[in-house]
Amino acid sequence: xxxxxxxxxxxxxxxxxxxxxxxxxxxxxxxxxxxxxxxxxxxxxxxxxxxxxxxxxxxxxxxxxxxxxxxxxxxxxxxxxxxxxxxxxxxxxxxxxxxxxxxxxxxxx
Amino acid sequence: xxxxxxxxxxxxxxxxxxxxxxxxxxxxxxxxxxxxxxxxxxxxxxxxxxxxxxxxxxxxxxxxxxxxxxxxxxxxxxxxxxxxxxxxxxxxxxxxxxxxxxxxxxxxxxxxxxxxxxxxxxxxxxxxxxxxxxxxxxxxxxxxxxxxxxxxxxxxxxxxxxxxxxxxxxxxxxxxxxxxxxxxxxxxxxxxxxxxxxxxxxxxxxxxxxxxxxxxxxxxxxxxxxxxxxxxxxxxxxxxxxxxxxxxxxxxxxxxxxxxxxxxxxxxxxxxxxxxxxxxxx
Numbered sequence: 001x002x003x004x005x006x007x008x009x010x011x012x013x014x015x016x017x018x019x020x021x022x023x024x025x026x027x028x029x030x031x032x033x034x035x036x037x038x039x040x041x042x043x044x045x046x047x048x049x050x051x052x053x054x055x056x057x058x059x060x061x062x063x064x065x066x067x068x069x070x071x072x073x074x075x076x077x078x079x080x081x082x083x084x085x086x087x088x089x090x091x092x093x094x095x096x097x098x099x100x101x102x103x104x105x106x107x108x109x
Numbered sequence: 110x111x112x113x114x115x116x117x118x119x120x121x122x123x124x125x126x127x128x129x130x131x132x133x134x135x136x137x138x139x140x141x142x143x144x145x146x147x148x149x150x151x152x153x154x155x156x157x158x159x160x161x162x163x164x165x166x167x168x169x170x171x172x173x174x175x176x177x178x179x180x181x182x183x184x185x186x187x188x189x190x191x192x193x194x195x196x197x198x199x200x201x202x203x204x205x206x207x208x209x210x211x212x213x214x215x216x217x218x219x220x221x222x223x224x225x226x227x228x229x230x231x232x233x234x235x236x237x238x239x240x241x242x243x244x245x246x247x248x249x250x251x252x253x254x255x256x257x258x259x260x261x262x263x264x265x266x267x268x269x270x271x272x273x274x275x276x277x278x279x280x281x282x283x284x285x286x287x288x289x290x291x292x293x294x295x296x297x298x299x300x301x302x303x304x305x306x307x308x309x310x311x312x313x314x315x316x317x318x319x320x321x322x323x324x325x326x327x328x329x330x331x332x333x334x335x336x337x338x339x340x341x342x343x344x345x346x347x348x349x350x351x352x353x354x355x356x357x358x359x360x361x362x363x364x365x366x367x368x369x370x371x372x373x374x375x376x377x378x379x380x381x382x383x384x385x386x387x388x389x390x391x
Binding site: 047057058059060061065066068069070071072073074075077079080081082085096097099100 | 112116163164167168171172173175176238239242243245246247249250308311312313314320327331332333348349351
């Protein structure tokens with residue numbers, strides 16, 4: 001079964017669209033279970049790559065229902081979250097493992 | 110402690126429901142407890158491995174490794190559920206008539222519990238790796254680790270309760286309906302998983318079509334709420350589905366029905382040829 005899963009993954013990776021060069025890019029850090037900055041301004045109607053830099057020792061999950069993403073970023077590592085194209089508006093996101101402190105909003109404009 | 114309990118419980122609901130459904134579906138199959146336990150064990154081990162290599166997995170495939178892995182294991186689960194339903198369509202009637210017949214076909218190599226054990230393993234693996242990472246984070250943070258770990262353990266226990274509720278709920282259904290009910294449940298479960306897999310492919314940037322949101326019912330029922338999560342697992346409820354997710358959902362259901370029809374009709378022909386006069390309802 002593992003071989004099968006591996007094959008499936010291999011097939012999927014071949015579809016992968018390589019060029020993300022023209023996508024907009026923003027960065028966000030996680031420090032002391034909080035996002036920094038807590039407001040991300042991104043261009044609307046285009047794809048955006050969010051580089052999440054988890055500077056804490058503990059893992060965090062960058063999650064948002066409105067952005068339709070969930071991504072685990074282990075402690076001391078960086079992760080990529082792809083969002084958009086978004087219609088202009090506010091999209092809240094949170095750290096699933098520290099929902100009382102880790103909250104933020106993406107503002108598409 | 111309560112916060113930890115809620116977070117762990119939320120993650121366990123899906124796996125718990127899947128285990129409950131699988132236990133109900135395999136009722137009467139010899140050795141099913143062993144297969145389900147094996148599935149859970151493999152899932153837990155897999156979850157720990159995924160958690161341990163979370164960083165490396167995340168960075169694979171241009172930073173989309175985690176999404177592709179999630180999509181891959183979800184699609185494996187969908188295939189296993191299809192296999193199971195097709196198998197049941199061709200053998201289920203014998204099973205209802207004579208459980209020993211199934212015992213024989215299992216020992217002669219046809220093993221539907223393997224498919225369902227994989228489904229259990231995959232469900233535990235997916236949700237479990239998050240729990241492992243989360244609990245690891247608590248231990249790493251150090252502060253009040255003991256009480257939070259207790260919350261985590263209680264959350265896991267509640268997940269087992271969900272599994273039990275799912276199982277006994279299904280077990281209460283009269284035997285003559287159980288086959289139809291579980292076939293329906295498995296089909297909806299598979300459709301929901303397929304839709305979920307599409308979201309991970311979109312998130313990975315692998316699939317770039319039909320990404321528009323079709324509706325937004327988050328105002329009525331949030332997918333992330335407890336009820337939302339239960340419905341999400343059982344029937345694939347989504348509060349903001351994309352066109353691709355709807356397409357995957359419907360396609361999976363159609364494929365499932367086709368597959369069962371083919372498996373069922375092939376079996377009927379064989380059966381009628383072997384035993385003239387025996388009539389099998391569709």
